Amino acid sequence: MTTVATPGLENAPTTHARLLAWVREMAELTTPDQVVWVDGSDDEWERLTRKLVDAGTFTPLEKKPNSFHCASDPRDVARVEDRTYICSVDEADAGPTNNWMDPNEMKSVMTELYRGCMRGRTMYVIPFCMGPVEAENPMFGVELTDSEYVVVSMRVMARIGTHILEAMGTDRPFVPAMHSLGAPLEPGQADVPWPCSDTKYIVQFPEERMIWSYGSGYGGNALLGKKCYSLRIASVMARDEGWLAEHMLILKLTNPQQKTYYIAAAFPSACGKTNLAMLEPTIPGWKVETLGDDIAWMRFGEDGRLYALNPEYGLFGVAPGTGWDTNPNAMRTIDKGNSVFTNVALTDDGDVWWEGMTDEPPAHLTDWKGRDWTPESDELSSHPNSRFCTPITQCPILAPEYDDPKGVPISAILFGGRRKTTIPLVSEARDWNHGVFMGATLSSETTAAATGAVGVVRRDPFAMLPFIGYNAGDYFGHWVNTGKQHDASKLPKIFYVNWFRRDEDGGFLWPGFGENSRVLKWVIERLEGTAAAVETPVGHVPTPDSLDVSGLDMTSEQVEQALAVKPEEWREEIPQITEWFEKFGEKLPSTMWDELEILKSRLA
Numbered sequence: 001m002t003t004v005a006t007p008g009l010e011n012a013p014t015t016h017a018r019l020l021a022w023v024r025e026m027a028e029l030t031t032p033d034q035v036v037w038v039d040g041s042d043d044e045w046e047r048l049t050r051k052l053v054d055a056g057t058f059t060p061l062e063k064k065p066n067s068f069h070c071a072s073d074p075r076d077v078a079r080v081e082d083r084t085y086i087c088s089v090d091e092a093d094a095g096p097t098n099n100w101m102d103p104n105e106m107k108s109v110m111t112e113l114y115r116g117c118m119r120g121r122t123m124y125v126i127p128f129c130m131g132p133v134e135a136e137n138p139m140f141g142v143e144l145t146d147s148e149y150v151v152v153s154m155r156v157m158a159r160i161g162t163h164i165l166e167a168m169g170t171d172r173p174f175v176p177a178m179h180s181l182g183a184p185l186e187p188g189q190a191d192v193p194w195p196c197s198d199t200k201y202i203v204q205f206p207e208e209r210m211i212w213s214y215g216s217g218y219g220g221n222a223l224l225g226k227k228c229y230s231l232r233i234a235s236v237m238a239r240d241e242g243w244l245a246e247h248m249l250i251l252k253l254t255n256p257q258q259k260t261y262y263i264a265a266a267f268p269s270a271c272g273k274t275n276l277a278m279l280e281p282t283i284p285g286w287k288v289e290t291l292g293d294d295i296a297w298m299r300f301g302e303d304g305r306l307y308a309l310n311p312e313y314g315l316f317g318v319a320p321g322t323g324w325d326t327n328p329n330a331m332r333t334i335d336k337g338n339s340v341f342t343n344v345a346l347t348d349d350g351d352v353w354w355e356g357m358t359d360e361p362p363a364h365l366t367d368w369k370g371r372d373w374t375p376e377s378d379e380l381s382s383h384p385n386s387r388f389c390t391p392i393t394q395c396p397i398l399a400p401e402y403d404d405p406k407g408v409p410i411s412a413i414l415f416g417g418r419r420k421t422t423i424p425l426v427s428e429a430r431d432w433n434h435g436v437f438m439g440a441t442l443s444s445e446t447t448a449a450a451t452g453a454v455g456v457v458r459r460d461p462f463a464m465l466p467f468i469g470y471n472a473g474d475y476f477g478h479w480v481n482t483g484k485q486h487d488a489s490k491l492p493k494i495f496y497v498n499w500f501r502r503d504e505d506g507g508f509l510w511p512g513f514g515e516n517s518r519v520l521k522w523v524i525e526r527l528e529g530t531a532a533a534v535e536t537p538v539g540h541v542p543t544p545d546s547l548d549v550s551g552l553d554m555t556s557e558q559v560e561q562a563l564a565v566k567p568e569e570w571r572e573e574i575p576q577i578t579e580w581f582e583k584f585g586e587k588l589p590s591t592m593w594d595e596l597e598i599l600k601s602r603l604a
């Protein structure tokens with residue numbers, strides 16, 4: 001047998017033995033035309049984006065510098081939860097909420113898919129670091145991909161390139177993250193703008209801290225530093241090492257007395273994290289600054305407080321609903337350019353548009369499927385899960401400490417979901433375990449962020465249902481233990497919010513967006529012991545006058561409705577929670593059953 005040398009495989013810019021061996025193994029399996037080591041330079045970015053424009057994948061925007069419109073294949077538009085697997089050695093470690101396959105079996109299935117899958121393409125080697133490379137233990141990863149779109153997007157979303165490879169030295173540990181579009185090109189075969197495969201696998205091997213992804217080029221399926229590493233793999237590391245990897249935004253709040261607080265909040269995908277992280281308060285004297293909009297890694301400091309760090313470097317935000325009225329700071333961020341807009345509409349003058357950007361839609365657009373669109377069209381101009389991918393450093397309200405490797409001390413954690421009924425605007429947990437119960441029973445309507453039905457209420461514990469890399473019962477136990485092992489007085493206080501409750505006519509009861517600052521104010525005043533609350537069966541809820549609604553266009557009945565705890569609605573939750581908890585059998589911490597009993601007796 002003769003082996004043909006693959007250009008780029010020799011003369012690698014590293015002597016990291018494990019990395020070199022892995023790149024060689026994967027290149028020999030997938031047989032790309034060449035291997036390119038990504039350096040993260042501007043020249044490289046020019047070459048890649050030119051290639052994407054030539055391929056018809058990218059359209060340069062006239063109106064935003066260094067920015068592109070991109071349309072994906074309509075069959076590849078969101079995370080594929082039914083194709084996502086946790087391949088732990090023991091099935092019980094994946095638990096009842098994850099898909100599982102024996103790791104060896106999965107490897108043999110995927111090895112056959114990977115065999116020759118990069119034919120006619122380039123394999124890019126992307127050294128990356130989640131969180132600052134200056135950290136005591138930098139969290140390295142290396143993604144191998146045959147997608148230029150992934151390289152350009154990873155450059156925004158994570159710290160990548162030569163300086164990362166150098167910091168990895170000859171032997172630093174890293175998470176191998178293998179990705180292929182699964183669309184080899186035969187000699188002479190013309191490429192398509194968005195190659196992908198109908199067969200998709202998004203696979204985590206938790207014991208090996210390894211990721212294998214196949215068939216999709218979109219979002220969390222393909223940008224492997226994001227959900228695959230920073231949540232699924234990192235949650236396993238966090239369990240083993242005593243920290244937390246969570247689907248949470250991080251924000252800094254300054255009150256009129258110039259006192260600062262840090263808040264983390266977990267809402268399911270497309271339920272308001274980016275918006276809250278960049279909020280422009282409507283109440284005078286309050287200020288919000290952004291640290292992260294999707295993921296928080298939280299470790300206890302020597303002072304016993306919980307410190308949060310955003311491992312990402314960019315924003316991969318939901319486009320529809322983002323406008324000057326709702327999220328002006330996101331608009332300012334993308335206006336600076338250096339962004340990729342996927343599955344939104346293109347305006348005739350070379351800009352992007354999506355539903356909710358402006359009140360009045362433009363008279364003519366090219367929709368995300370490349371068709372003419374007018375306000376009379378039956379379909380939306382943009383896919384509901386269309387996204388902007390933009391550097392976080394462009395956010396005008398970025399907190400200066402966003403990249404401090406030690407993180408910021410969290411005072412409050414919010415859980416929230418998208419619920420038309422039942423869940424009040426805000427409630428405060430009685431204590432840590434009650435807060436864990438709120439997280440464990442969190443429910444929300446499904447959204448377009450994942451393929452499948454939209455608007456179906458499901459349990460989404462800690463907004464982590466698709467992201468917990470191990471048995472969710474053990475994960476609840478990890479949260480309970482976290483409370484037990486630390487000084488209760490220093491733990492963040494836990495709250496449950498719902499911006500999405502509806503009135504009888506189906507309209508939102510609460511105006512949301514910037515007005516959510518009123519809820520943040522109440523949260524802070526609770527921490528300070530200055531705001532009143534009524535005790536209800538589900539926690540402490542604002543008294544009618546402890547929530548600042550001054551200047552708000554709402555009747556007192558409407559405010560009451562937003563805050564109402566209706567026992568008859570909550571009684572309907574009980575059998576659902578019971579059924580949910582039963583899924584976990586012995587793995588469910590007994591404190592969760594205790595909390596359910598407390599709720600039942602308070603509702604009786």
Ligand SMILES: Nc1nc2c(ncn2[C@@H]2O[C@H](COP(=O)(O)OP(=O)(O)OP(=O)(O)O)[C@@H](O)[C@H]2O)c(=O)[nH]1
Nearest residue numbers: 269270271272273274275318320321449499512513
């Ligand atoms: N009614 C209402 N809608 C909101 C509010 N906050 C956000 N939204 C809308 O909810 C959708 C998702 O908001 P995002 O902030 O992007 O959600 P996310 O949690 O960051 O989503 P992922 O990036 O998928 O994790 C957008 O269409 C927003 O306009 C709110 O307070 N009220």
Ligand SMILES: O=C([O-])CC(=O)C(=O)O
Nearest residue numbers: 079219220227269294449
């Ligand atoms: O991972 C993605 O594709 C986008 C995202 O933030 C989510 O779905 O929560």
Ligand SMILES: [Mn+2]
Nearest residue numbers: 247269270294
């Ligand atoms: Mn998310």
